Amino acid sequence: MSVRVVARIRPLLEKELEKDVIVRADRVEDGKPLTLVKIPSPKNGAEEFSFAFNSVYEQSTSQEELFTAEVAPHMKALFQGLDVTIFAYGVTGTGKTHTMRGGLRLAERGVIPRLLSNVFRRGKKIMKDTNGATTVVVALSYYEIYNDKVYDLLEPPEKRTPAGLPLREKDGKTIVVGLSERSCDDLKDFERLYIEANNNRVTASTKLNAHSSRSHAILRVKVTQMTGDTVKESTASAIDLAGSEDNRRTDNGKERLVESAAINKSLFVLSQCIDAISRGDKRIPYRESKMTRILSLGQNNGITVMILNLAPIRSYHLDTLSSLNVSSRAKRIEVREIENEIVYKQPPRTNSGLGGASVQRQPLRPLNNAHNVHTGALAAKTADKAEKPDKPVKAFAVYTDKKPAAPARAVVAPAANTSVPRQPLQSKRPSETSDSLPRPSKLARPTAQSLLRLPQPVNAVASNHITITPDQIEAMVEKKVAEILATRAAEAAAAAGTAPQPQPAPASEPTVAATATPVEISEEVKRRLEALERRIESESRGDNAADDNRSEGLRLLLQARRAKEYGDDAGALHLYEKALPYFPGQAKLLGKIERLRVKLGLAAAAADDRKQRLGSAEEDADYQEGTEADIDEDEDVAGRSPARGKAGKKRGLKVKPVEEAELDDPTSPRVKQLLDIVNSRDLKLIKGLRGFGAKKAQDLVDCLSLKGDGESGQIESLAQLRMLPGMGGRTVERAYEGLVASGV
Numbered sequence: 001m002s003v004r005v006v007a008r009i010r011p012l013l014e015k016e017l018e019k020d021v022i023v024r025a026d027r028v029e030d031g032k033p034l035t036l037v038k039i040p041s042p043k044n045g046a047e048e049f050s051f052a053f054n055s056v057y058e059q060s061t062s063q064e065e066l067f068t069a070e071v072a073p074h075m076k077a078l079f080q081g082l083d084v085t086i087f088a089y090g091v092t093g094t095g096k097t098h099t100m101r102g103g104l105r106l107a108e109r110g111v112i113p114r115l116l117s118n119v120f121r122r123g124k125k126i127m128k129d130t131n132g133a134t135t136v137v138v139a140l141s142y143y144e145i146y147n148d149k150v151y152d153l154l155e156p157p158e159k160r161t162p163a164g165l166p167l168r169e170k171d172g173k174t175i176v177v178g179l180s181e182r183s184c185d186d187l188k189d190f191e192r193l194y195i196e197a198n199n200n201r202v203t204a205s206t207k208l209n210a211h212s213s214r215s216h217a218i219l220r221v222k223v224t225q226m227t228g229d230t231v232k233e234s235t236a237s238a239i240d241l242a243g244s245e246d247n248r249r250t251d252n253g254k255e256r257l258v259e260s261a262a263i264n265k266s267l268f269v270l271s272q273c274i275d276a277i278s279r280g281d282k283r284i285p286y287r288e289s290k291m292t293r294i295l296s297l298g299q300n301n302g303i304t305v306m307i308l309n310l311a312p313i314r315s316y317h318l319d320t321l322s323s324l325n326v327s328s329r330a331k332r333i334e335v336r337e338i339e340n341e342i343v344y345k346q347p348p349r350t351n352s353g354l355g356g357a358s359v360q361r362q363p364l365r366p367l368n369n370a371h372n373v374h375t376g377a378l379a380a381k382t383a384d385k386a387e388k389p390d391k392p393v394k395a396f397a398v399y400t401d402k403k404p405a406a407p408a409r410a411v412v413a414p415a416a417n418t419s420v421p422r423q424p425l426q427s428k429r430p431s432e433t434s435d436s437l438p439r440p441s442k443l444a445r446p447t448a449q450s451l452l453r454l455p456q457p458v459n460a461v462a463s464n465h466i467t468i469t470p471d472q473i474e475a476m477v478e479k480k481v482a483e484i485l486a487t488r489a490a491e492a493a494a495a496a497g498t499a500p501q502p503q504p505a506p507a508s509e510p511t512v513a514a515t516a517t518p519v520e521i522s523e524e525v526k527r528r529l530e531a532l533e534r535r536i537e538s539e540s541r542g543d544n545a546a547d548d549n550r551s552e553g554l555r556l557l558l559q560a561r562r563a564k565e566y567g568d569d570a571g572a573l574h575l576y577e578k579a580l581p582y583f584p585g586q587a588k589l590l591g592k593i594e595r596l597r598v599k600l601g602l603a604a605a606a607a608d609d610r611k612q613r614l615g616s617a618e619e620d621a622d623y624q625e626g627t628e629a630d631i632d633e634d635e636d637v638a639g640r641s642p643a644r645g646k647a648g649k650k651r652g653l654k655v656k657p658v659e660e661a662e663l664d665d666p667t668s669p670r671v672k673q674l675l676d677i678v679n680s681r682d683l684k685l686i687k688g689l690r691g692f693g694a695k696k697a698q699d700l701v702d703c704l705s706l707k708g709d710g711e712s713g714q715i716e717s718l719a720q721l722r723m724l725p726g727m728g729g730r731t732v733e734r735a736y737e738g739l740v741a742s743g744v
């Protein structure tokens with residue numbers, strides 16, 4: 001299966017104002033097609049996020065242009081036996097129904113009527129070209145998923161049962177039991193059926209959209225080609241998903257809230273599936289909602305086009321960012337398309353009810369790299385034809401266009417946060433390099449520069465690797481530490497009513513200031529340097545995963561926020577904790593974690609943790625400022641919540657902070673004990689580690705089992721453990737501290 005992800009920005013509606021437009025389409029460079037969506041940071045309007053897609057369609061794009069570019073190229077594939085799925089995703093009121101169904105006027109017709117028109121035309125042509133030797137039959141099924149129940153839209157509403165139609169797994173496929181199917185001879189037939197069926201669809205008025213679709217609508221167009229004894233069957237599915245919405249913005253009543261919770265939950269599961277697939281997880285949670293079960297993203301074969309609908313205005317800001325993040329993950333899903341097999345009439349092929357998955361599902365094979373390319377021969381061919389000479393960018397990236405803050409400093413060249421594209425590596429596969437479009441660089445872990453909050457160099461955009469030397473790092477760290485210690489000393493002196501300490505050395509002198517004792521400084525410097533070296537070391541390993549860290553962190557935060565909205569506090573906590581390594585020491589994030597832990601009755605550990613973390617959090621707060629960990633709504637961590645009070649009281653429980661050297665000593669009994677537990681791959685034992693919930697433990701076991709059973713499958717050191725997906729420094733430290741505290 002290949003997934004092509006495109007974005008469409010809808011025009012302004014009546015009453016919407018040009019001055020509120022914040023979303024725009026852009027290109028990587030002049031002369032290239034539109035492939036970027038740009039949107040300002042909600043925290044800092046001067047900073048802009050960019051999301052890259054296979055294609056971006058701006059406000060003025062007509063229905064015909066979208067269809068011609070995104071759907072028409074796959075019609076040939078449909079008749080060659082590939083399943084084609086087109087789905088519209090986005091917040092309510094962003095134009096999904098307009099895109100899929102469209103208006104009544106000819107020019108306003110959306111993807112669905114155009115697709116049907118194309119299918120009938122091609123079908124007739126095939127029959128004519130083969131002098132009737134091949135017969136093409138088109139059949140429709142159309143149903144909706146409303147409040148996680150499936151209803152047949154081709155049947156009158158009175159026939160609906162409260163429980164809806166059941167789903168069943170059969171031969172590895174999900175089928176809707178009892179779904180009707182109508183054969184359809186021409187466009188007129190289709191229009192009659194479709195209009196009638198749409199009257200059965202649940203829509204309602206919300207504050208955001210007067211005719212909001214409250215259900216996911218799935219139209220399956222089954223194309224059966226019969227030549228002699230052979231039958232080739234393929235399905236085009238067009239899916240108009242219900243809009244995700246923020247209930248705080250909709251003033252929804254009880255009924256709407258229930259609907260909305262069901263919609264949001266299924267879309268949340270969809271985003272989790274997309275994430276799981278793009279991470280290469282073995283377990284894809286698609287069974288957790290009917291919509292994802294039916295959509296079978298990650299299970300089906302063929303071609304998928306995901307159209308992300310976006311509203312251009314400010315009132316959708318956070319929702320738009322959230323959708324952009326989800327679709328960005330979808331863009332990384334890439335597996336080979338498989339043509340549906342040809343079957344022979346004897347015995348005749350049974351109708352699947354779902355139509356689409358007429359062959360056994362083939363599990364997704366995610367790409368090892370983070371690029372989305374059409375590797376399938378067919379897709380490559382269509383892509384070549386459709387996209388030459390301006391093939392859309394093949395890589396997905398999220399990055400900010402931070403404006404240079406200060407004059408250039410020659411010493412440091414930043415690794416990321418640039419809007420200037422990076423040249424593709426020569427070693428890449430031809431399909432990745434052939435489009436010759438440069439790939440914009442992504443946000444990575446904080447660079448040495450950002451860690452120290454040095455001014456951005458003017459020439460930042462021209463560079464994409466670290467050129468900082470160890471001596472320079474040392475000088476900078478020492479300078480920064482000296483400044484911090486001096487400030488603290490001054491504050492302490494002021495608080496104690498003693499004379500103020502001297503100010504730190506001027507910025508031009510990257511040496512230790514004379515405000516703290518040499519012993520204090522060298523220990524502090526050593527600790528910071530080691531931490532910094534580890535970070536730089538992992539960064540300079542240069543793997544693509546590190547390159548994605550920031551966007552991964554953002555994604556986790558957005559997911560956590562959603563989980564919280566659904567009342568899934570445990571899930572939210574887990575996701576916030578997973579996000580923490582990407583925003584180490586981020587005060588607000590720590591606050592959210594702490595509050596959730598308290599809420600979930602994990603107060604003691606929260607207090608413990610908080611105290612452990614605060615030391616570095618306070619120091620790090622300045623360079624972390626403005627990271628997207630702040631993206632959501634909660635008040636500052638230093639806040640006055642009862643949680644903090646409670647946590648504060650339990651501080652006596654804190655164990656002695658772990659020395660870094662201790663953690664890196666493989667002969668330390670605790671380190672050995674922790675490694676033994678990890679290497680046992682025993683879920684129960686791992687779950688018993690501090691900071692490990694069921695999910696994290698399962699993730700670790702899954703990850704270890706991927707490494708195999710041989711010697712190489714063993715984790716030899718905590719440094720190695722830290723590098724595993726989902727682990728990170730804090731997790732390992734906490735697990736270690738837990739063992740120390742329990743004194744086992």
Ligand SMILES: Nc1ncnc2c1ncn2[C@@H]1O[C@H](COP(=O)(O)OP(=O)(O)OP(=O)(O)O)[C@@H](O)[C@H]1O
Nearest residue numbers: 010011092093094095096097098209212213242243
């Ligand atoms: N490309 C477009 N051109 C003109 N009007 C558009 C376009 N896209 C959307 N609209 C208009 O915007 C409004 C909202 O669109 P639509 O109902 O399709 O949103 P939706 O995403 O399907 O919302 P929901 O999820 O609530 O069903 C409609 O009035 C629609 O006509």
